[in-house]
Amino acid sequence: MPSTKSNSLVGLIEKRLDVSNFREQHWEGTFWEYLEIVTENPSVARNAFQRVFDMITSYGQETFTLFKQEMTRYTFFADPIDKGADGIFGLERPLIQLVDFFKSAAQGYGTEKRILLLHGPVGSSKSTIARLLKKGLESYSRTDPGKLFTYSWRLPKQMTGGDEGEVFEPCPMHEEPLLLIPFEARKDVLDALNEKLPQGKRIKLYGDVCPFCRKVQADLMDMYDGDWKKVMEHVKVKRLILSEKDRRGIGTFQPKDEKNQDSTELTGDINYRKIAEYGSDSDPRAFNFDGELNVANRGIVEFIEVLKLDVAFLYDLLGASQEHLIKPKKFAQTYIDEVILGHTNEPEYKKLQGNEMMEAFRDRTIKIDVPYNIRLDDEIKIYLKDFGPERIKGVHIAPHTIEVAAMWAVLTRLAEPKKAGISKLQKLKLYNGKSIPGFTEDSIKELKEEAPREGMQGISPRYIQDKISNALVSHQAVLEKAINPFMVMNELEGGLSHHSLITDEELKKEYKELLAVVREEYEDILKGEVQRAISSDEDAVKRLAANYIENVRAYTQHERVRNKFTGREEEPDDRLMRSIEEKIDIPESRKDDFRQEIMNYIGALALDGKKFEYNTNARLLKALELKLFEDQRDTIKLKNLVSTVVDDETQQKIDVVKQRLIKYFGYNETSATDVLNYVASIFARGDTKQDD
Structure with missing residues (x-):
């Protein structure tokens, strides 16, 4: 029993526990009770593609117009499950393609027979999309709309060969209980269930039960002289909660050293300890159905860097996608029901394109390009997840620090405009929704059409995150308890010399030139803010x-x-x-x-x-x-800030401006002073040039 001191902590724990929900998620019943559930709610028997599509759309969506095109934003990809921890910003087009893939597959239009391949540069959210889908499925399976079921066998003593009496053996591939219905009757059952469902929601079952369940069912049919109803009395149906950690319905495969790769990692392997017990290595009871494709049945399997897989592995995926079949060692082909999702980067995909032997694999994949962000506001949101004010305590991040880093990242990803009279920076502003005289939304469409691969190259968000982190722990930041845009820009520039992915010196030079463009733009922003604060x-x-x-x-x-x-x-x-x-x-x-x-x-x-x-x-x-600033600038004598002597009257006016910078623009005392000093030095340089 907990002590008096620990009672308060126990109370906090109990507040979060939902016993009734636990019981609901661990429901068990007979096969006949399950048939009643399916009759009332046929959607519990959906296939994996239908379930993923319904899971995504269950969170809602909104339509918006972007450059005269109507777009859909799916709330699911903002990661409401983890309060935005894996939220994806600015990739509406690839995500619409992704959802369309699942919509088509859910309706049985052919894409359910394809491998979904996410392709893009490093750090472009491919893994995040996969993680969201897996996490979303886990969460959805715990809800009432997302519930699904599997079953166990109650094996009598004469079938176990042991002394413990009856034992329960779960289906090793946590299959849909309706697969236990004989083929002869299955069509009639499905037709009856599908009468209630619209065309796009109709239930479709893949194939037969796994070799283990097929063997058990056959043995029980022999025991009861073919009485199927008596055999079904040995079936215990239970709620299935998908879980990657528990290896139920969610799988992840990561390539290892090619010499050590073995296809049994995908389709399971013989359990040699049980061969003596069952007398044969082809007895399904002496087989571990624990390969990644077995484990992921009813859900989704992610292949990390899928194109680095050994060719033999890729052949396994051909049947798994096209026919929904896998071939475990020593057994007949086994049916699976799962989404196969892989992701890869540009160099690996180019190798695939150049490999004629991989034509069959290319033919069975649907590729979705996942580029970097090319909208500034969306890029800023990525960094605010890690470096927003609610995350960073004790260190003041001066206004525009995140913005200038994001601006540089986006500039590196943009193609040089072919149109005369527009710079990369202006292009960035147009893409971000700013209006520039002489350019319309039709101009933006032209700019996008002339650069179809925009966003498939450039600086990764990970590099930006690393350099902001470096700035936060630098000696200057610790000393001043603050970072500013110049500190971050210095980190960004300094890191280019040993960037592992950028070996081209010309490219490094181009990126440094873009940093100079960002510095100039930042100066203009500062001048504008100081002008507004003064006026x-x-x-x-x-x-x-x-x-x-x-x-x-x-x-x-x-x-x-x-x-x-x-x-x-x-x-x-x-x-x-x-x-x-x-x-x-x-x-x-x-x-x-x-x-x-x-x-x-x-x-x-x-x-x-x-x-x-x-x-x-x-x-x-x-x-x-601007007029007021011009009139007041001389009375404030802003350029005198760079000198060591400032009269009291000017100082009072400067203090008022400083307070406005703090109140309206988010500076603190130190950063407001720094900005005023810096802008003063800019105006002082300008005045000196004019005097010359």
Whole structure:
């Protein structure tokens, strides 16, 4: 019994235990009780492909439009089971192909006879997809919609040859109990069950029971003179919970040294200790049905680096996929019901393409390319899983640290645009949903069509994760309890010289040049934030906006403006209006059009019963903030920050800006100071150049 001290801990444990759920998951009953369950709910007898498809769709989906194309996002791939631990971001197209594969297989359209091959560069989520499917199946089999069943045999004393009386022997391949129905009657039973089901959900059974169960069933039929009903009295049906750790319905095979590979690892092997007991090595009771393909029956088997398998192994997979049959040593072909999923990288797949002997294997695979992310926001989400604020405690990660690393990773994966007038960085922004003058969604479609293999090369997310980790444990990070984008960029650049997968010096040079592009972009981001922090005096922006709108209204209506100080009527202040419009590149020739657009916009808001505010129009707000920054920059004397002497008045203004950086942009005291110093040095360099 637990002690008084441990009672509180025991209470916490008991809170998490669900006894009724345990009983439900360990249900046992007769074959006749199982027939009642199947009659009420035929879906319990689904095949592996149907179960995987239903498992994925059970978590829901949402449709969205991406570059004029309607896409589907399946919630399952965000990993709701483990709260996003294995969530996949930005791979909607490959995942739609994956789900379509299972949908077609579930409906019996042919893909259930194929090996699913995930192909892509290292670190592109191939293993994560496989892990999600396995984990999802385990979880789904514990739920009521995902339940499935198998059976054991109650063997009488005369069949065991022992003194212990009756024993229970489980089906070694945890097969579907309906397979025990004789072939002569099976079609009628399935037709009766399928009457209730729509076309795509109909139950289809593969073949016959395993050699062990076939032998037991035959012996019992002999014992009861062919009375099948009496034989079925020896069957105990039980709920089957799929589990990779317990080797039930989930298998994983990893290639080893080719000299030590043995096909028995896939299809089982003779149990030599039992040969003496049963008198023959061809007696199924003297065989271990524990190969990976046996174990994975009713679920899924993953082949890691499948194309590194010995050729003899690959031949085993041909029958396993096409005919749903495997050939254990000394036995007839045995039926299986499982999804065969393999994954491989680019070099191995190229070898397969060049090997004429492997034509049959290629013909039986459905390849799905799993590229790297080429959308910046999705790439950022990958790193936030490990380096988000809820995971990293005690170390401040300065704003944009993750962003610049992700930006560089995506740039390395993008093909050089063939279209004139667009850079890789602009292409990255277009793919990320930003608008760039002169480019439409049709332009994005063209860019994608000219680079069909985009994302199949470049820097792996693992490299980025390793370098962010290095920055977090560096001496500087420990000392300052913070990391910033420059620390991470230095790590990224330093690691290239000994990157194991990049041996081409030209490629290293190209990647370093892309880091320079990212540094420049980061500088622009910083300047923009500091400008906004300086100009985010709300009252000042409101006043400037009101002044601008008043002059624009007078200008468009050919009226004069009353001067508040002199009371005299004056012409609209074109100098003020142009000083604002120039900030967003409105040329002199388009000023009339722009001013009329603003007035039309205000009029449209008024018709909807809405009032124009200074921050209603994003484009105008940007122009106002830039104008205000320009007006205030000299009063703050930002460039003087790089000197050691700052007067009190300037310091007060700088402190206000610093607090805005902390409040609105996520900096802390140290990183805000660093950013101001850095931006000040940029402006100081710019002023020096102008003086020269």
